[in-house]
Amino acid sequence: MQHLADTARRFAALAPAADYWSIRLVAEESEHLEVRQGVAEPCALSLGRGAMVTLMRGGGLGYAATSDLSDAGLAAAARRAAAWAQAQARLGLFSAGLYPRSSAHLEYQSRVAQPWASMTVADKLDLLQGACDALEIDERIVDWSAWLGHWRVDQLLVTSDGGHIAQTWEYTEPGLMAVANAGSQTQRRHGGGADWSQQGGLERIAACGLREDGLRVAEEALALLGAPECPSGDLDLILLPSQMVLQIHESIGHPLELDRILGDERNYAGTSFVTPDMFGNYMYGSGLLDVTFDPSVPGELASGVADDEGTPTERAYLIRQGILERPLGGALSQARAGLPGVANARASAWDRPPIDRMANLNLEPGDETLAGLISRVERGVLMDTNRSWSIDDSRNKFQFGCELGRLIEDGELRGLVRNPNYRGISANFWRSLDGVGDLASREVRGVCNCGKGEPNQAVYVGHAAPPCLFRRVAVFGGEA
Amino acid sequence: MSPAEFFALADALCARLKGNEVLFCGLDGEDSDFVRLNQGRIRQAGAVHSRSLGLTLIDGARQVEGGCDLGGDPGQDLAIVVDLLGRLRERLPQVPEDPYLNYSTEPGTGEHRAASDLPDPAGALTGLIEAAEGLDLVGIWASGDLYSGLASSLGHRYWHQGASFNLDWSCYLSGDKAVKAAYAGTHWDPGALDARLAEVRRSLSVMARPPKVLSPGRYRAYLTPQALKELTDMLSWGGFDLKSHRTHQTPLLRLVRGERTMHPAVSLYEDQARGLNPRFTGEGFLTPDRVDLIAAGAYRDCLVEARSGKEYGVPVNAAGESPESLAMDPGDIPRAEALARLGEGLAIGNLWYCNWSDPNDCRVTGMTRFATFWVEGGEPVAPVAVMRFDDSLYQLLGDRLEGLTQERDLLLSADTYGGRGSDSCLLPGALVDGLTLTL
Structure with missing residues (x-):
């Protein structure tokens, strides 16, 4: 969060004259690990960062977003936001004065019991390999996979009214899927947290039963193949x-x-x-x-x-x-x-x-x-x-x-x-x-x-x- | 970012590789203006400057992927991606060998820059708002540069760049009674916009009539190319990719197994020669001009991206496994005669929010939306309140398909999830002897 605060300070120093401005800085890190049919998919790590500048000037409101967080990039974004504020003042649906001004000082951080970094990539893949293997219970299971995702978002909102709101959200998302097929009938079942996302750390693995849920998921996919159609x-x-x-x-x-x-x-x-x-x-x-x-x-x-x-x-x-x-x-x-x-x-x-x-x-x-x-x-x-x-x-x-x-x-x-x-x-x-x-x-x-x-x-x-x-x-x- | 700047960044990264490491670098960037409109005025206006880099680091049979946003300052960007490269290198020994690793070992170069003539966005918006005086116009203006690049340590150097505008809007009478329109392209013509506005005003005059309320049942229907697109979008959702076929998840399973058929007039293909999307894949492969997906109602080929190609031993023919440039062959019905051939029934301007109700039978549910009219004697006579349909594409594009129009529309996607898209499709209108309305 400190690097976002530094960027906000640089923006405050170069911000153009305005009735009000805000800068919302976001840094994200996400990762996805998956084992499908016993083979690890390429693990993917993504790092994102950028700024959204909102500017109120001359009765208009405009925004500009940029991944260029240099002084020149931030100044260019401010100029572009000011240009759109000018157009909005002339052609806008409502007065920019309706836009809320914030001077709040607040902080938030997701509760994380077991940090993402407390397990190595290799250990996570081993865990997923076991969870994936548990799905392969019958030759009619034609596709199956286990995954683990992680997403951390650091966001800092700073305003010209003195607002300073720092929030960090963190999500750890396990999941399982089994696909069963017989002839022209295919049924898919999810579990292990696949549709049960929450904020948190690696403790979500146990909470969602990633290790234990595979047998149920696969058995239900198979059972659906032979089940009657839902009545009308x-x-x-x-x-x-x-x-x-x-x-x-x-x-x-x-x-x-x-x-x-x-x-x-x-x-x-x-x-x-x-x-x-x-x-x-x-x-x-x-x-x-x-x-x-x-x-x-x-x-x-x-x-x-x-x-x-x-x-x-x-x-x-x-x-x-x-x-x-x-x-x-x-x-x-x-x-x-x-x-x-x-x-x-x-x-x-x-x-x-x-x-x-x-x-x-x-x-x-x-x-x-x-x-x-x-x-x-x-x-x-x-x-x-x-x-x-x-x-x-x-x-x-x-x-x-x-x-x-x-x-x-x-x-x-x-x-x-x-x-x-x-x-x-x-x-x-x-x-x-x-x-x-x-x-x-x-x-x-x-x-x-x-x-x-x-x-x-x-x-x-x-x-x-x-x-x-x-x-x-x-x-x-x-x-x- | 220019191609020279991108390739210089890639060279600097490749110079830091160790041993037998191989690196692929993919760049996506946009400089866009986005202006939301409501009630014929600007609701929200702004701009986005974005560059993101994707890396695939390979050593032997191991690979890891990474991505990051770039700013534009060469020195700062290099520091960011060198840090990312280091993190990827730390992970490489932790992942197992990948039997489906698949990348082009034949380096190539290519550069595609589409010509364009875009207006100043604020000026174009001023003109639009003036021309739409008296209309309750709502929608989005999006315009600017889009570019993609690929570079590798093996010598791949590809660049694809274009600039476009996409004005996607609708005009409302009241409630949900509205007519939708679009004007997108690479060369701005105020006259073309005026023509579309005039057509919208004509349709609104019919929309102002008392609506016809339909009961659930089966009705003859003419689907405009825009409405047909919602159905082909459903086919594109798992219908054509190799992995879905080999794992029996494709909604076209019964077609492939010979248990269902489509009408002989239905021929669908991926028209990659259209050139609106890059012709290179992230792994350095080049795509063919055309992939036939359904030919004369029978299933032909799948789209094959690199990983699935290796897994199933099939040559790569696409960057992804959903169509990006879908086309359907035209039929023999002159569009001007479509409503006369319909006689009595529904003229459906748009379908919306489709999803599977029974994917095993390729059965889709969705809604009518925007300009949908009741037709009598070949003329639109009244708007129709929105209705839900639920039908199998084996019927709508099979035994109930009467024909397709001779003319086709090129529909440019207005999707902007994760950035402005460049997907498109080329579709005729379709005359159907029975669309099942359920609610």
Whole structure:
């Protein structure tokens, strides 16, 4: 972080006259190790660094990002940002004065129990070799792999108002995959942490069961080959946290993004069925639905102390007892819309400006065990691990698919079903919520490929959720 | 960064190699302006100056990869990459020998610079905003230089550079009622922009009519090239790469096994001769002009990148295993007659957010979006509220395909994840006797 502070000081010394400026400096280091079919893939180490300069001048706002952190490079970025500020002052959608100014002093660092560097590359590859070997249990397993990723982000935001926010996020991400095939039927199963990312160090290996999960992953892939297709009909549906993550993400998170409601995303990610008049009165779901923006959950992907505009983060209810309370909008969007929001203006990297993102969006736990939820289903399907996702540009008509389904009959789990899918309409779906798992059943997960924005940005967002029960959902399978 | 600067940096690195080490250096850079628009005004405007270097260090049968961002100052950049080289060298003894290591041992040189004539971005935006007066225009302007380079200690020296603009936008009436348009290329023509705006205004006049609400069911449909692209994008997602085929993961498995067929009019190929992407791979191989993927409805060849090529013993023919320059052969329907041939049904301007609902049967779900109209008597008569479809490509591009248009559109990607993209596709429109709407 010290080298970023040095760069910020150099920029402060050469920054042009402006009403306000900020510089967001990012240094990243990532690594990916993988063993596929017993053969180590080339291990990849990536080092990134760059600066995003934002400048407010003459009633306009502009930005410029650069990987050239020399004095000349920073000065060139400032000139380019000033030029775009001049254009925005003339042709802008809103006054630059709405842009939030930050003078906050904050620090954040991911909790890491076992540092990435505490194991050698050779030891990590040995571990992955063992995990990969455990997947090769049958000749019908036609592809299999085990991997371990690491990503550390140091970010420093410094502003002309004296703001100084230093945050370090660190992620260690293990995973397993097995592909089974028989004839023209292929089934894929993931595990070992593949869809269970959190902040942290090598302790995530044990937490995700990388060493132990291979047999289950491979056996389930094989079992799905011979399983019947998921039945079709309006059935009760229990979604495990591994699918609740996606359901929350697509049909609550995206529609509540304030920049979508303001129309910024209409050309790409889309608009929203939510309109400004709904906040404070719209019944988004059943009374069991409580959704929070919560940057304080330990280990959750987007936990932190401030967003990339420099606004300190704090927990807030977005939906309480089914009633819509506030959108996912950062300070700039709040000022444009005249609505309350949260600190969620985030950028994917040093070369992109902040926009409204989900950060951590969680469905709060209820008071039922998973067994209790199952016991209340006469005929239904339990679905596990997202496989497919599609939703309309207003975030209403969705269709999602999972890797694995399991029939529920007369309150008891039955056999596997393959290719489970379901579809619905967001505005109706959450009103069919009839059961929410308790704190013990909640899992802290997230989505690592959330894309939106022009230019495009993909970010990590956190979602914590328990299993949930929905009544009478359109469920179906694949081609028999 | 100029090619001379890049090659000088690579030479300096190669001079630091030890023993029998081999080094490949790949450079990607862009100088871009990005301007977001909403309600016909600038929402967010800025610029990105980016250079990133990728290294592959090889010693015998071992290899490790690395990457870093570069600034532009030769001295500082050299210090950064020498440090990275040192870290890679420390790792090399820790990795096992790689049976699938595969790189070109035949050095070559080449330089491709595409001619261009770009406007000043602020001036172009001023013109656009004035010309779009009265329209609720939303979208993105992206423009500037893109370049890629490859150098190796074996003597490879390749450079690919171009400058382009990509204006990707839509105009809204209300809610989700909108018409999408794009204007992208290497030579800016204000007249071409005016023509597109006029077409958008014409489509919006139909969009203003009361919408037709459809029930789930099967409808005849005409898919514009832009809509068809969403379906070919799905095929590109694992459909053509060698590894997916050899591990039975391709969604075209039943086509390959002879259990399903596509229409004889469907011929797809990777048109690398188009030249919008580099013709060299990161391992120093050169790509052929063309790879036939599906010919007359039957599966032909896979795209083969270096690693899979070594694993399965097949010659390299692509930098990656997804198409970058896909093309579909034209058909025999004059575009001007497409709606007349449709008669009654859907004219679909765009599909969106497609994903697999049953990859084993090449079945795709997705949404209609933007200008989708109900057609009667060969004329668009009303907009259609967005609908979900769920259908197998074995039907849409198989027994339900009536034909393809004679004319094709070159569609330049507006994707900017990880940097401005240069992918493109050349596609006709498609007339389909039945698209299944489900919601």
